[in-house]
Amino acid sequence: MARAQSPRRRLIATLAAWGVALTIFFPVLWMVLTSFKTEASAVAMPPELLSADWTLENYAEVWQRSDYPRFFWNSVVISIGSTLLGLAIAIPAAWSMAFVPGKRTKDLLMWMLSTKMMPAVAVLIPLYLVFQRIGLFDTKLGLILALMLMNLPIIIWMLYTYFKEIPAEILEAARMDGASLWSEIVYVLTPMALPGIASTMLLNIILAWNEAFWTITLTTTKAAPLSAFIASFSAPQGLFYAKLSAASAMAILPILILGWFSQKQLVRGLTFGAVK
Amino acid sequence: MSTQSTRLAARLMVAPSVFVLFIWMIVPLAMTLYFSFRFYRLLTPERSGWVGFNHYLWFLNSPDFWLAIFNTLALVGGVLVITVILGVLIALLIDQPVKGQGMLRILVISPFFVMPPVAASIWENLFMHPQNGLFSAITRGFGMQPILFLEDYPLWSVIGIVSWEWLPFATLIFLTALQSLSSEQLEAAEMDGASPFNRFRYIILPHLTRAITVVILIQTIFLLGIFGEIFTTTQGGPGSASTTLPYMIFKQAIVAKDIGRAAAGGIIAVILANIVAYFLMRGIGRHLDN
Numbered sequence: 125m126a127r128a129q130s131p132r133r134r135l136i137a138t139l140a141a142w143g144v145a146l147t148i149f150f151p152v153l154w155m156v157l158t159s160f161k162t163e164a165s166a167v168a169m170p171p172e173l174l175s176a177d178w179t180l181e182n183y184a185e186v187w188q189r190s191d192y193p194r195f196f197w198n199s200v201v202i203s204i205g206s207t208l209l210g211l212a213i214a215i216p217a218a219w220s221m222a223f224v225p226g227k228r229t230k231d232l233l234m235w236m237l238s239t240k241m242m243p244a245v246a247v248l249i250p251l252y253l254v255f256q257r258i259g260l261f262d263t264k265l266g267l268i269l270a271l272m273l274m275n276l277p278i279i280i281w282m283l284y285t286y287f288k289e290i291p292a293e294i295l296e297a298a299r300m301d302g303a304s305l306w307s308e309i310v311y312v313l314t315p316m317a318l319p320g321i322a323s324t325m326l327l328n329i330i331l332a333w334n335e336a337f338w339t340i341t342l343t344t345t346k347a348a349p350l351s352a353f354i355a356s357f358s359a360p361q362g363l364f365y366a367k368l369s370a371a372s373a374m375a376i377l378p379i380l381i382l383g384w385f386s387q388k389q390l391v392r393g394l395t396f397g398a399v400k
Numbered sequence: 401m402s403t404q405s406t407r408l409a410a411r412l413m414v415a416p417s418v419f420v421l422f423i424w425m426i427v428p429l430a431m432t433l434y435f436s437f438r439f440y441r442l443l444t445p446e447r448s449g450w451v452g453f454n455h456y457l458w459f460l461n462s463p464d465f466w467l468a469i470f471n472t473l474a475l476v477g478g479v480l481v482i483t484v485i486l487g488v489l490i491a492l493l494i495d496q497p498v499k500g501q502g503m504l505r506i507l508v509i510s511p512f513f514v515m516p517p518v519a520a521s522i523w524e525n526l527f528m529h530p531q532n533g534l535f536s537a538i539t540r541g542f543g544m545q546p547i548l549f550l551e552d553y554p555l556w557s558v559i560g561i562v563s564w565e566w567l568p569f570a571t572l573i574f575l576t577a578l579q580s581l582s583s584e585q586l587e588a589a590e591m592d593g594a595s596p597f598n599r600f601r602y603i604i605l606p607h608l609t610r611a612i613t614v615v616i617l618i619q620t621i622f623l624l625g626i627f628g629e630i631f632t633t634t635q636g637g638p639g640s641a642s643t644t645l646p647y648m649i650f651k652q653a654i655v656a657k658d659i660g661r662a663a664a665g666g667i668i669a670v671i672l673a674n675i676v677a678y679f680l681m682r683g684i685g686r687h688l689d690n
Binding site: 134137138140141142144145146148149151152154155158166167169170171213214216217219220221223224226232234236237238239240241242243244245246247248249250251252253254273276277280305330333334336337340341350351352354355357365368369372375376379380382383384387390391392394395398399 | 435518618649
């Protein structure tokens with residue numbers, strides 16, 4: 125709702141908006157700045173906005189640390205793996221609910237969403253015990269399964285709202301032309317659904333990457349991703365602020381960039397199309 | 401319209417999702433229910449047996465449990481109030497014709513993409529730390545004692561951190577909703593001499609109702625399970641001052657290794673979540689129909 129305003133009011137609004145936005149962003153900025161400082165400068169009092177001798181040392185040191193690359197790799201495998209597996213199960217389901225809805229489709233969708241409402245702690249104990257029994261505890265496969273199931277309702281819902289917007293007439297036309305179910309999916313539906321699938325994928329990679337309940341409770345060291353690593357990283361008496369900041373910056377950077385690209389889809393995705 | 405075989409194929413395509421979600425929900429829930437009536441401690445595996453409702457009674461008689469319920473509700477409620485009110489205000493501000501709106505959106509949404517342990521650890525170490533944190537530098541600059549955020553105000557500190565993470569989400573949704581508001585209506589109201597407050601009260605706020613409902617629903621789903629932030633910062637302490645119900649159950653299960661007791665806590669959490677969900681689903685169900 126852009127409306128004509130006096131230049132002075134516009135200037136004040138601009139300054140205020142930037143002030144607020146920078147305040148919200150400041151903790152991230154401060155962490156990135158700290159990651160380039162020496163450890164001494166990172167805890168200097170009064171604080172130094174910019175370090176006199178800024179350094180890339182922290183990044184090099186964290187990366188060369190015995191296990192950081194492994195945590196990073198685990199995060200990559202788990203977030204992408206659980207998303208792809210989730211999509212493989214969710215795409216057919218969302219497709220059929222969007223295009224061949226039955227009487228119970230709405231109830232089914234609501235039930236799926238309601239599984240999200242179940243507190244994770246309620247299934248923690250069985251999962252913890254079963255995973256230990258069948259050897260999935262502290263494995264990447266185990267986390268892929270857990271995170272896939274955790275996010276499956278969201279994936280189905282997002283895909284459903286995207287698929288709903290594809291006009292059904294096109295599918296009927298293809299059917300009239302004698303297209304089989306398979307070719308209907310591959311040649312007609314998929315190209316039209318790709319944008320929706322892509323943003324569903326992005327959002328779920330973000331959710332899986334940032335997940336911090338199953339990753340902490342179902343791993344110890346072998347399969348632990350970055351979220352579990354950072355959660356147990358302690359900085360006694362501020363000894364490792366710069367390194368902690370560098371490790372954190374590397375942990376959030378890939379997702380921050382993905383997020384900036386997908387922020388337009390984020391709203392309709394996470395609100396299941398209720399807000400566009 | 402669609403043939404019999406298409407319908408069958410469609411059912412078959414939904415089946416895997418329904419099946420895995422059903423298993424994911426029912427099997428662990430049944431096991432949790434079973435364990436909740438059993439004596440089952442990982443440290444003394446030789447002892448076992450039925451204990452009836454003892455685990456449940458332990459929770460109901462424990463002051464820590466009621467504190468945890470209070471903390472959970474305070475956390476969810478506090479974060480909802482802060483993010484909705486600030487979110488609307490910030491969205492209104494950014495929705496003005498300001499320079500660099502695209503960049504503003506990117507700055508504002510960023511905290512949402514920061515994983516909870518990193519968000520918690522930034523705030524704990526770089527800001528709230530009593531010796532080296534930025535806040536202590538500020539209070540010292542004014543000649544005051546540093547505030548011991550995580551020791552003296554643990555629950556408020558966690559609410560603050562979580563609000564920082566979710567404020568961007570709320571803001572972005574309100575901003576998106578605001579941008580679909582027609583400017584003619586507002587201009588007409590302005591010409592008719594409606595004050596800014598009345599314009600907000602009678603035009604903007606009704607327009608935002610749906611967005612606010614959605615924000616409350618989605619955030620509640622995620623906020624009820626808040627874990628990483630507490631695990632990283634206060635570990636539920638000092639004492640139980642910032643222990644929520646999920647964290648209390650986690651402590652019983654993973655730290656005390658009392659499976660039976662933790663399972664009873666899990667069932668209580670399910671009951672509470674169902675009560676909350678009942679009201680929420682009615683809310684969103686109404687919105688989805690139209």
